[in-house]
Amino acid sequence: MENQSPIKKYLPKVILVVVLVAGAFLGYSKYKYAQTHEDTDNAQVETYFVPVLPRMAGYVKSVSVKDYDNVQKDQLLVEIDTDEAKLALDEMEADLVQAQTDVENAKANIQNLQLVIRSNEANLKASILRRDKAKKDADRDAALVADHAITRKQSDDTKSAYEVLAAQYEAGVSDLTASKSRLPILTSILHKAEASLTIKKVKIDQQKLKLSYAKVYAPASGKIGRKNVEVGQFIQASQPLMTIVKDSTFWVIANFKETQVEHLKIGDVAELKLDAYPEIKLEGKIASIAEATGAKSSLLPPDNASGNFVKVTQRVPVKIEIIDFQKHLDILRAGLSLEVSVELKK
Structure with missing residues (x-):
């Protein structure tokens, strides 16, 4: 049996040692990384939708x-298309001209009535003078009749003239009262016409505003x-x-587990890696941490008081500002998924 060469004899052991050392190094690196970072792949790029x-x-x-x-x-x-709206505007403007005419007519009627009232007042003053003179004449003639200086007929004629003038005075007073009583009526007609004119002007302004839309x-x-x-x-x-997707700003909403939030602080630096562009790494920093979990902010939040409670690890939304996002506008798209790694501060 031939002796094994030293290389064949020790190579498996060397490989095993190298593998163990590499595994230990990688394990230690991951452990150390985990102690200084919080990661999540539950994150999306967000922007404003108008x-x-x-x-x-x-x-x-x-x-x-x-x-x-x-x-x-x-x-x-x-x-x-605004053809119908323009025709409606023309009709409103024609109504406005008619309303302006009604206002002018109401003002003219009031002015005419005021002239009538002044005329009645002047006639009434003249009637008073004639009545008073006739009264004096009748009183004088009555005294002359008693002295037999004039005939009874002459005295009766002056008395009748006085009574006619007194009746004319009473008629003048009635005419003046009737004229003055018409003034509030005509004034209310004027106010109504002016209000109608104002309403028509407002409607025209509304129609013009509508046309601008x-x-x-x-x-x-x-x-x-x-x-x-x-x-x-x-x-x-x-x-x-x-819908317009605004390209003036982008940010990231990362949903961290509730067990990770304890170590996160506003201002922590984050490394962002888009799934669509894994070779490109972006930088960001935590801007805010939500006051409620994502489940509580949903349309139908879970009700643990129903008795059907199953404990599930909750997610807390964290807003991350993208540093110098203007440099990456060509790759940023709202809704893109990405991985987020936050470096914890000591």
């Missing part, structure tokens, strides 16, 4: 963008998704037409 909503109903006249186009703030996106502009800059509007389609007010 809905594009019309403020008036109507048929779509034109659509200026296509699916997934980049848009700038105040860029025209959709235009709504016919053009739908982008409320923010970004990229739209799939649009939900086509030319000729009838749309309602507040109907979602498309």
Whole structure:
């Protein structure tokens, strides 16, 4: 039997030692890393989503963008047909002219009545003077009759003249009272006409404002998704037409286990690795930690008081700001998954 060479004799032992040393080194490295870092792969890139909503109903006249186009703030996106709304505005403006005429007529009636009242007052003053003179004449003639200086007929004539003038005075007083009583009526008619005029002006302003809503502009800059509007389609007010994904800011929401939150602090540095671009590493820092778990913030939070309680490790949302995210706008997309590793402060 030939003797084994030293290499064949000791090679397995050397390999075993190398494997054990490498395993121990890797294990120690992972242990040390775990003591100084908290990791999670339950994380997504977030940004603001701005809905594009019309403020008036109507048929779509034109659509200026296509699916997934980049848009700038105040860029025209959709235009709504306004022919019917313009005809309605013309009708309102015609009603406004009529209402202005009603106001002018009401003012003219009041001015005419005021002239009548002044005329009645002047006539009443003249009637008072004539009545008083006739009273004096009647009293004088009555005395002369007693002295037999004039005939009874002459005295009766002056007395009758006085009575006629007194009756005319009473009629003048009635006419003046009647004229003055019409003044509040005409004034209320004027106020009603003025109120109607104001309402019609407001309606015209509302219609003009409504016409300004016919053009739908982008409320923010970004990229739209799939649009939900086509030319000729009838749309309602507040109907979602498309959504703009703002490209002005991005952040990460990482859902850490409740057992990890104890070591996390605002300002901790985080390493971010997108699943779509694993070779690219981004940097971030913790901006805030949610006050409630994700389950409590859901539409139907679990009710542990129901008696059907199963303890499940909860997740706490943590907001992480992406440092210098402008340099990575070409790869950042809302909703992308990523792995997050937070370096703990001592």
